[in-house]
Amino acid sequence: MRRIKTLLTLIYIYGVLPLFAQEDLLAYESWLDSMKRENYIAWEVMLDDLEITDNEKKNGSIADHYRKYNGRDIDQLLHCLPGVGMMRRGNFAGEPLLRGLNSDRYVVSVEGMRMFGACTDKMDPVASYIEPINLKSIDVSFGTQNNMAGAGTAGGLNFNLRKPVFNTERPYAASADLIYNSVSNGFDQSVDVNVSKNKLAFRLSGVHRKAQNYLDGNGNEVRYSQFEKFNYIASLVYRVKEDQLLSFDFIGDDARDVGYPALPMDVAYAKAKMFGLSYLLPRIGYIKNPEIKLYHNFVNHAMDDTNRDSVVMHMDMPGRTHTSGGFLKGDLFSGSKSQLAFKIDYFNTFARAEMTMFPNDSDQAEMFMLTWPNVRRQAAGLSMNFDQKMNDNWMFTTGLRWENTVSFISSDFGEQQLSVFDKTGKSKRRNWLQNYHINFIWTPATSFESTLMLAYGERIPTISEQFGYYLYNVADNHDYVGDPDLKTEKNFHLEVRNEYKTSKLTISSALFAYLFRDYILGIYQPEYEAMTLGAEGVKMYENTKRATLFGGEVSSRYDLNSGSYFLMSLKYVYGRDFESDPLPQIPPLKVNLLYNLGIHGAYLTPEVEWSADQNRVSQKFNERKTNSYWLFNLRVNKEFFQNKTRFEINGGVENIFNVAYREHYDYGNILRPGRNFFVQIKVGI
């Protein structure tokens, strides 16, 4: 109750200021956007309300719907996107899966800034440092298509932040947001403010989220699923000249007391800070619309098991990373029929994680290990993309990326640890990564577009795959050891996409095949013994000969009169490892269907989600089958204006029938939340 009062007070304080909605998408913002051409992005999910209403092409899209109704937190938002799933270890910081592939294989960035989580158990995927209120859009790409983002074999996720808006007529704007979720008795509050004056515009936002343990579909409390976090952002744009902008972003995120019921450990705190500085101008020599960017970020993560009962041996596992980098991107030429864009980028990163084990018997000595032994990594890349319109029906785009990477460890202790395996980490491993793609786009009619894509890409092993030391994986109950001598992983990516669009009906589909070579996978090593008590054995990362993934997504929207519509989406992936056995943690077929009924300016949205059972399980990963389930949700939405204040109310109930279910790829035996009543109130002035 006190929290609601605080929020109402905040709303009131901002309310008495002479504030107005930031309705105009001004030239400066669209100019900023025009600088951000990436070659191929499968889905660009626009999150800013104003963006969507101002952009006819995006309006009425499927992503538009989810932004509005599932934008309460980033996990929920990502989870319903075509081709994306969220793997959970608890009720916080889900790990995005792109077509069943986890964050080891794709490139994650925030405004093009590379960032690496500091947890050896992946408790802190980069998405967990971003809040929906600060997002303008999310770029999702799959496979080896998006070469400008970096070198990955499963695609990329890039989070674009909302920018301050220059608006001389309405120099102030603000909004506040309050959310309540009954299943975890969780309250979220957020506030943001935009101010512009003369040559300066800035935006500040703050978010606080706190949840208790949630209840699963059997009515059982899921212990250690609580969390609390603060997120705060300051963005500043300075107009150096009429057509030159200097832009600075700061993001801070502090999570504390986060429980991970599926893992044996929790988080005392996880702190991240990001700094980015960009300069945008119309031209440097031959380069049109260049953006120059410098950035730095760091993450501190403290993981322990002090709150758990019946622990045989207590452990402390702190980790940290810091990353610095920069890029220059722009167009070498851009005309009405063709365009050549390029990007030069560089980053270096440092990762260290340790583990101290404290035996209950005080006579025994503590044990200490470096699980990430001061890993250092540098990467420099060059990307080029060329688009050419052939005629009214045909165009093609082609591109390449070359990246040079250096990886090594700078710890003598780490070197000693590796000598057990007859390996060394101090000598520098260099890799040349290559990426090529070509896409043919055929538009025989205005209502139909078909795209054929061919791409090839490579990635270097992750820090854990290359240098991780006895990292315990609860999913298959093995300790994992990295191999410094791993080769790059390669993916040959084929895809066909079709879109049919009339005024009432949109159907889009994607069918893909990934043919991996040297697919990196943990392989059981009978000659080594596990360090973790109770673990079954040791797995070492190896380049397995091949892996294959097939699958696709279909989504469609049918608009009725009066603003009502149907949405349907379907996603499916089939994965096979080097011995033609199923790959682990692959999601089964999933179908979503919803009807959005408009009545008197409000919307009522019944929704059903069906997930098939997953019987294709990986024995090597100790996987078990997962049952099929049905979920039913009901949402309501109402927006209205009072004077110049905009109100939006979202509410509803999720998992109406309190179904006890889990996603196949989730960690542990943990069930997802049962019935949840939620309400969200947004106020914009």
Ligand SMILES: [Cu+2]
């Ligand atoms: Cu952790």
